[in-house]
Amino acid sequence: MAALILISVGVLFNLFGCLGLLRLPDMYNRLQAATKCVTLGCCSILLGVMFHYGLGSAGFRALVAIPVLFFTATVAAHALVRGAYHFGTKMDKRSVKDDYSEIVK
Amino acid sequence: MRYVTVFILSMIFWLLITFSFTVSNIVAGAAAAALTSAIFGRYYFHNVGKFLQPKRWFWFLVYLVTFIRECIKANFDVAYRVLHPAMPIRPGIVKVKTTLRSDFARTLLANSITMTPGTITVDIIGDEMYIHWIFIRSEDPAVYSRMVTGRFEEYIKKFAE
Numbered sequence: 626m627a628a629l630i631l632i633s634v635g636v637l638f639n640l641f642g643c644l645g646l647l648r649l650p651d652m653y654n655r656l657q658a659a660t661k662c663v664t665l666g667c668c669s670i671l672l673g674v675m676f677h678y679g680l681g682s683a684g685f686r687a688l689v690a691i692p693v694l695f696f697t698a699t700v701a702a703h704a705l706v707r708g709a710y711h712f713g714t715k716m717d718k719r720s721v722k723d724d725y726s727e728i729v730k
Numbered sequence: 731m732r733y734v735t736v737f738i739l740s741m742i743f744w745l746l747i748t749f750s751f752t753v754s755n756i757v758a759g760a761a762a763a764a765l766t767s768a769i770f771g772r773y774y775f776h777n778v779g780k781f782l783q784p785k786r787w788f789w790f791l792v793y794l795v796t797f798i799r800e801c802i803k804a805n806f807d808v809a810y811r812v813l814h815p816a817m818p819i820r821p822g823i824v825k826v827k828t829t830l831r832s833d834f835a836r837t838l839l840a841n842s843i844t845m846t847p848g849t850i851t852v853d854i855i856g857d858e859m860y861i862h863w864i865f866i867r868s869e870d871p872a873v874y875s876r877m878v879t880g881r882f883e884e885y886i887k888k889f890a891e
Contacts, residue, residue: 653850
């Protein structure tokens with residue numbers, strides 16, 4: 626039962642992440658939705674898998690995958706957002722502040 | 731000494747992820763861990779003694795609990811902005827100063843900031859971090875620095891510095 630709830634919540638958050646990808650205006654904001662919702666969604670699914678299989682072989686692997694996912698997702702987000710800025714991707718016109726422009730000419 | 735630490739950590743990781751305790755698996759794991767520690771050992775853990783201080787483990791647990799709470803909050807925050815018909819966003823990149831010194835601590839702080847409500851670390855130059863924020867709540871650098879780094883900075887300082 627707990628497994629079912631966790632997996633449903635995970636799928637729901639993944640859906641929100643995908644909606645964010647479609648609705649948000651520029652690359653930087655889309656990445657926010659993609660990293661946060663999708664990471665927690667996947668963690669929730671993995672936790673659900675752990676509850677489903679118990680703390681056996683599959684359960685432990687699911688548990689170990691969570692910190693790995695956290696580190697890789699954040700590092701990938703960092704690399705993508707920095708790469709996009711240096712490539713010259715424009716920020717949305719609703720943006721109110723850009724301190725990074727003093728560094729990147 | 732730090733090569734040994736990296737070796738032990740990668741060995742534990744290997745055993746957890748393969749989850750079999752046959753001799754051949756342990757030998758293969760030891761070989762992989764030895765290779766990993768030979769290549770990457772010099773980048774991590776400049777002072778291994780820190781692992782043995784219980785105070786640091788305590789602050790690590792405090793940090794972990796705060797981190798998980800903030801992370802869940804972050805998700806509801808982003809989900810709210812995505813689902814709201816008018817999309818209440820006010821994005822921008824802000825500059826925040828950090829007092830953390832070591833690379834490891836700064837990496838942890840940058841990763842924590844990326845997982846917390848509406849913020850992604852774009853770059854670290856010197857002791858200044860550039861952070862993309864989906865909804866800038868304040869114009870005052872002192873106020874928003876506090877909001878972005880939150881309590882993470884002091885906790886990380888207590889266990890990783």
